[in-house]
Amino acid sequence: MSETPHRRRVLVIGAGAPIGEALVRVLLNDDQVSHVLAATGHPVDTFPIEGREGLTVRSVDITRNRQLHHLLFDTAKNLEIDTVIHTAMHSSATDEGPRVHAYNVESVRNLMDHCERHPVIDRLILRSASAVYQVQRDLPVLIGEAHPLNMAGNAPQWVRDRVEADVSACTRMGMGRLRITVLRMAEVLATGTGSQLYDYLESPVCFQPAGFDPMINVLTIRDAVEALTQAIHCHKQGVFNIPGADTLPLSEVISRWGRLGLPAIGSILTPLYRLRRRLTGHDFRYGMNRRWFIYSGVLDGRRARDILDYTPTHPVDWPVTDIAPFSEAPGGI
Amino acid sequence: MAFSPAIANAIAALFLDESARERMGRIDFRDAGHGYDAFGMHPSYVALGEVLVSPLYDRYFRVRSQGHEHLPATGPAIIAGNHSGNLPIDGMMIWLDILRHTHPPRIARPIADHFVPSLPYLGTLFARGGMVGGSRGNARTLLDSGEMLMIFPEGVPGIVKPWSKRYQLQQFREGHAELAIRHQAPIIPVGVVGGEEQLPALFSSRRLGRLVGVPIMPIPAVPVPLPVRYHLRYGKPIPIPDQFTPDQADDPIVVRETADRVKRAVASLVETGLKERPGVFE
Numbered sequence: 001m002s003e004t005p006h007r008r009r010v011l012v013i014g015a016g017a018p019i020g021e022a023l024v025r026v027l028l029n030d031d032q033v034s035h036v037l038a039a040t041g042h043p044v045d046t047f048p049i050e051g052r053e054g055l056t057v058r059s060v061d062i063t064r065n066r067q068l069h070h071l072l073f074d075t076a077k078n079l080e081i082d083t084v085i086h087t088a089m090h091s092s093a094t095d096e097g098p099r100v101h102a103y104n105v106e107s108v109r110n111l112m113d114h115c116e117r118h119p120v121i122d123r124l125i126l127r128s129a130s131a132v133y134q135v136q137r138d139l140p141v142l143i144g145e146a147h148p149l150n151m152a153g154n155a156p157q158w159v160r161d162r163v164e165a166d167v168s169a170c171t172r173m174g175m176g177r178l179r180i181t182v183l184r185m186a187e188v189l190a191t192g193t194g195s196q197l198y199d200y201l202e203s204p205v206c207f208q209p210a211g212f213d214p215m216i217n218v219l220t221i222r223d224a225v226e227a228l229t230q231a232i233h234c235h236k237q238g239v240f241n242i243p244g245a246d247t248l249p250l251s252e253v254i255s256r257w258g259r260l261g262l263p264a265i266g267s268i269l270t271p272l273y274r275l276r277r278r279l280t281g282h283d284f285r286y287g288m289n290r291r292w293f294i295y296s297g298v299l300d301g302r303r304a305r306d307i308l309d310y311t312p313t314h315p316v317d318w319p320v321t322d323i324a325p326f327s328e329a330p331g332g333i
Numbered sequence: 334m335a336f337s338p339a340i341a342n343a344i345a346a347l348f349l350d351e352s353a354r355e356r357m358g359r360i361d362f363r364d365a366g367h368g369y370d371a372f373g374m375h376p377s378y379v380a381l382g383e384v385l386v387s388p389l390y391d392r393y394f395r396v397r398s399q400g401h402e403h404l405p406a407t408g409p410a411i412i413a414g415n416h417s418g419n420l421p422i423d424g425m426m427i428w429l430d431i432l433r434h435t436h437p438p439r440i441a442r443p444i445a446d447h448f449v450p451s452l453p454y455l456g457t458l459f460a461r462g463g464m465v466g467g468s469r470g471n472a473r474t475l476l477d478s479g480e481m482l483m484i485f486p487e488g489v490p491g492i493v494k495p496w497s498k499r500y501q502l503q504q505f506r507e508g509h510a511e512l513a514i515r516h517q518a519p520i521i522p523v524g525v526v527g528g529e530e531q532l533p534a535l536f537s538s539r540r541l542g543r544l545v546g547v548p549i550m551p552i553p554a555v556p557v558p559l560p561v562r563y564h565l566r567y568g569k570p571i572p573i574p575d576q577f578t579p580d581q582a583d584d585p586i587v588v589r590e591t592a593d594r595v596k597r598a599v600a601s602l603v604e605t606g607l608k609e610r611p612g613v614f615e
Contacts, residue, residue: 138447140470141372147470211453215365215373247365249373255337295450296460298371300474315366 007034008123008232011071011081013062013111014088016040018192019127021048023085023225028052032233037081039071041088062088062107063099072114076121083123083232084115089165091194093158093285094277104161109168116176125231127224128166128184129194130217130241131159135297141215142300145184145239156288170239179237183227186219186244186299189316193221199284201257207272208293210263213251215296219244222314230308238307243299245312250293256318266294338368338377341461345380348387357383359437363478372442372471378461379432379440386429389422393560394527396426400567401434409476409518410570412441412483413509413595415502415603416491418528418558419551421445426563427483427523428462441483442475448547469508476516484509486592493537493549499529500607502600510591515582519570520595524602527563530613561613566602571595 010027014020015038027033028049039060040047047057056079060071076084090103108126115121134148149163166182173180187197197218200206219242227242254261264272273286286293304310346354357380365371390396404410412431417423424443431441440463450456450466465471475482485491486505494503513520534551542550571594581587 137451137466138468140468140474141465142470142474144470209453211455211457213373213457215369215371245366247371248367248369252337252367252369296371296373298365 007032008083009033009035009037009079009081010083010085010232011037011039011076011121013039013060013084013086013107014041014127015057016042016047017087017091018190019188019221019224019228020087022221023087023228024049024055026225026229027232028055030229035079035081037076037079062111063102065106065110068107068110069114072111072118072121077119080120082120083125084111084121085125085127085228085232086111087127087228089127089129089162089194090158091192091283093156093194093196093283093288096157100157101161105165105168108165112169112172112178112180116172116178122177123179123181123232124169125181125183125228126165126169127228128169128182129162130184130186130297130299131196132163132166132184133297135291135295137295139295141296141298143241143297144300145241145303156285158285158288166239173237179235181231181234181237182239183231183242183304184239184299185224185227185242186217188221188224188244189218190221196284196289197253199282200289201254201259202282202284203276204259206254206259206261207264207269208250208254208261209266209269209290212266212294213249214292214294215247215249215298216253216292217243217247217298218253218316219312220314220316223312226313227304227308227310230304230310234308236307238303240304240308240310241299241301242304242310243301243312245315247298256316258319266290269293338375341375341381342377345377345384348384349380353383354380356438360440361437362440372463372465372475373457373460374440374442374463375461378458379463382462383429383432386425390426390429390563394422394426394531394563395560396430396563396565398430398434398565398567400523403521403567403570404431404435404439405481405519405521405570406435406437406439407479409479409516410481411476411509411513411518411520412481412523412567413486413520413599414483414523414525415500415599416485416487416528417494417499417525418530419493419532419534419553420558421492422531422558423525423528423563424483424485427525427565430565431481431483439481441481443483444472446489446548451546469512472508472512473516476512476518482509482512482518486595489548493534493551495537496533500526500603502596502603505592505596507588507592510595511582511588513571513573514577514588514591515579517574517577517579519573520591521570522568522595522598522602524566524568524599524604524606525563526566526603526606526610527561527613530561531558559614562610562615564606564610566606568598568602571598
């Protein structure tokens, strides 16, 4: 990892969401960061961190290009912000339409336009998601950065937006003075992060397609923040997978989460979870995640390890932790 | 899976003797954090696999094998053999044979056709025992990690070939040769004798196969596989690292010639096995 020659001044977009807020807290205690500008979609007085030296909080609607422009060319410029971290993604898979698209995609595009012209900003880090990848039976289990993306025409907007934002950022890499890093993160098992898996696990009974038990990888907020801070202090640009410390079968995720997993015929799961969504207001869409529930897909973090010096070190604090490993199981071999 | 590793472990503990249990505890694999590797293999299910396959190996097909000294104890390697018999029993016999005859035990990771991971239950059970889907990325990752792969270069045409073509090797694909050269892995040829006679097929139907999610469905002439005797013969490794550099994996002629060389080696082992066996069931 290359060390930065000076202390960074960082703008965090999406600071009102769990990952953004956790990142702001870490950056405020980072010796190599001298100022943090937190941009939140909520009113400033609701931001949970206040009165800290080196912190400025602004309320911004990133779907409004004018507000974004003012944030960058007024507040950020005056504070000499040189690094922008974009963590904002519309979390609900149910919401669709132009406003959601503006939040997920147009904001990224506008942000890059502004940053490329900005007199001080030279670094943009975009939080992307593992959902951009295609998972199918003839593709590798271990997903590298060159893995095919999910470009299916019938993919829901939740997926299409994430792919488009990601690709938009990738196409700008190396085109100007702005150094862009895209971090494709595994599912963060925490509320408010847009994790479909987390929402799936909210039910006391979790239905799985019968006969399938794919390997999945999950990330914690602490490791997500760790990856973002490593990216701030690294000069390299590029796309990096950010896996978590936990790689395990779906059935084991369910049982460790304290839920009851039940097999069901795959074809009834889409209507079943659609019904659940309508009755309970949950967000999980089985149809959108179907392949991830059948075929294994685990992010390969070797590039992040080698270049960003990122290795996941914070496993999920499972509600159920007492599962005996192979050698310690009763009658163990 | 319908049951946890603890249950698989308990079943294995019931049926395996102490030395087998101790041996299984020494399986070398890359734990991704929860007892599974990234591909879903788990030592408890490998032990369960030994319990399930052993009666077939020991009593039903009464496997005889030789040439174990050619199996490398460590490092990347590719086991390449002839495929036959309409059911992948040959792969199961090789899997268990290598597990039993390597010290510490090595798992020959079967590289399966793309349709296998999409088979409910079977795909998952096989993955727990070490199988991976046949994508190039999976094979590369495993070889990079120093694992041993089991590949049948004939693919599906080998396993479903008609009775009239028994023990006639079909065209060898080139992927295994390219992988071996690029990852500097020796190729250990294995000749399988016995598999061809286990389940003669009347005919094979692609249409029926599509209905159940497989490329082709053999219609067997007998209701269950016959108790033929299996003969496995491992040949001298083809010393890829001594003869090629990784760059030569991009040379189509080198790759084709290597695949042909593997095919000749396997054909020779099969021929020797056929000459030496006293009969199909002996």
